[in-house]
Amino acid sequence: MSNMLIAQSGGPTAAINASLSGAIQEAIRSKEIGQIYGALNGIQGVLAGTIVDLRAQFSKQEDFTVLECTPAMALGSCRFRLPEEDADPALYQKIDEIFFHYDIGYFFYIGGNDSMDTVDKLSRHFGRIGRDVKVIGIPKTIDNDLPGTDHAPGFGSSAKFIATAMLEIIRDCYVYDTDSVTIVEIMGRHAGWLAASAALPRTVGARAPHLIYLPEVAFDPEQFIRDVKEVQSLTRNCIVAVSEGVRLEDGTFAAENFQSGAVDAFGHRYLSGVGKYLESLVREKIGCKVRSIELNVLQRCSSHLMSATDVREARKIGSYAIRFALQGHTGVMMVFERVSNLPYMVRIGCKPVSEIANREQLVPRAWINKQGNDVTDEMFEYLLPLIEGEVPYPTQNGMPVHFVLNKSIVE
């Protein structure tokens, strides 16, 4: 029997702690795992030796419910990319010492693309030195850009928040009887999955958004203005969803040129997003009432509005990671394989993390319409099951109750 270590990394999501919860619960059920340790702030916590005892922190089922309804990493996160072993052997030696000291036989890393790179490097390292440590990646990302899996935990809750916010913004737009353009800027630097989710209100009768721009198709500002004018010839309120990452034909971010001409009172370059850029463009070229809305970090941390499907799957993939490690898998990332849309069914498996790390899963061109300003029916079929179901959460004083980690370091 040896001990397990788990850590979280990358950007926050609403569902990332559900995977942590599933992993801890499965480890408690297992007779083959001794101590259940957590590292604070990802791999940096491993290097710093900031290791906490997790088993002691969960005495009843309700503790797991609170953990699952808490956004962002309960264990903290980092943005640290592990170097190659030959570039910094001392760092790997430090990791070896910590793993030896705590007798770690299983390491689980919940994260996105960069974290899978760490899983890949660590598993290769332990293989090379012949140390029996199973290293498994548990996916999480709101961007849904991890390849090898049908989708990643965290995405469904973000998509649900975006769809719901968009539905409410649409109501907010339609109250006045005046011509207006509303631009909603949505996260996603390279992949347009989140912006695509803004289309979902149309499946429940909403007439908007009318236009959707994803980073997968080159953005043409002149065509954008023509698109808006065409919508305006049919309706007074034009509503646009745009991915923060849309780029011009030459590969530069659409907002870049706009920003370079703008300085603030200190003479600094303005850091504004594509929403503000398109807002200015509409004001300049059309001249009607226009506003832009950035959904910002609420897209990734709104645990008060999670997808029950997402939370259930995040918990399950966390618990399967433990089982797969005990079966001997290492150097893999846990994945979902979609069996069917109706009824919605997925199968959980794993794939070599070397095939996944440092690659991105983009929206297929066929799921974007020819004009590049909307998504197709395939996208709706793909997205709808992922946002299904609501998650009741514990409250106090009318606000959600969040999990508080005991950060006492285990010596």
Next chain:
Amino acid sequence: MSNMLIAQSGGPTAAINASLSGAIQEAIRSKEIGQIYGALNGIQGVLAGTIVDLRAQFSKQEDFTVLECTPAMALGSCRFRLPEEDADPALYQKIDEIFFHYDIGYFFYIGGNDSMDTVDKLSRHFGRIGRDVKVIGIPKTIDNDLPGTDHAPGFGSSAKFIATAMLEIIRDCYVYDTDSVTIVEIMGRHAGWLAASAALPRTVGARAPHLIYLPEVAFDPEQFIRDVKEVQSLTRNCIVAVSEGVRLEDGTFAAENFQSGAVDAFGHRYLSGVGKYLESLVREKIGCKVRSIELNVLQRCSSHLMSATDVREARKIGSYAIRFALQGHTGVMMVFERVSNLPYMVRIGCKPVSEIANREQLVPRAWINKQGNDVTDEMFEYLLPLIEGEVPYPTQNGMPVHFVLNKSIVE
């Protein structure tokens, strides 16, 4: 027996349709009210004669539930301010014709400050010409700036959204082990009630926000930087809540001077808020990682996260408006009088609208700390009952179901 007409006006709130629901349900129960009409887009719809039949649109209780969970005005809104009668007698004549044509004996206007001005003018007009029309204002505002009432429907749900979003943003801030400043910009041009609500997470154990700036106290940029530095001497993550309406000592909006120096690629003045201004200020004067988040329209239209207290009260004040009109009241706005905090109890009454219209209820100076960068315990006691309770809402495809008005005009 005569007919009633109801309309909605001003800016959207999450709970405004609960007041409409309460009024319609009470009118249906009453034997003294004939037709139940709604005017589209507020008083502009009265002038345009765009009147719909509301009674026919509600066949079962569930229809009211859907209406109450729908954000922004189901009847549409307007930003039209009624002129004085002697400035435009023809306009009042047009109103008289419409009221005569539809045999309106009761007029209800759900709105904020400008709408109460309309209630005042209309009730005086009908008094002057000796026409028996009871005119009653039903309050709604997210800003909570209506005087004469302990609070206004709509505020509690916005406050709950802001408190919850702040709690989630705090979790999002604390995942990385680096120095950072996060600035959250909150609605409220003159009154700081909404920004004050951002303090509520501290009642459930959150350590933030550390600093809160309201429009009621003059904002000093240099003091702000000193405040941030003081927080940073105690903790790595400094979290600030700021009202969009904070002003300098000279009365200008804090962001104004900042904006005047900034132009976009078209040479236009940048339209940025106080959040972006403070973000630049921190970057310039402190130089650490800093970001600003604008909660934007989600503050006023997030029906997926309403306060049960707010919705219940909004419904009740709508239904009491009908009763008060039938008792003969006119030229009044419905108000809440707080009886006690623990247990929370309010009494519903009415006050002459002439005492309310065109005045603002600001945060008392005594509820803001001496340094002007936080709120006091009185504020927590005032706010907490207003955000209590959750409202389950009907869903379809994982998204809220919203009410769809039949806009067929009654001839």
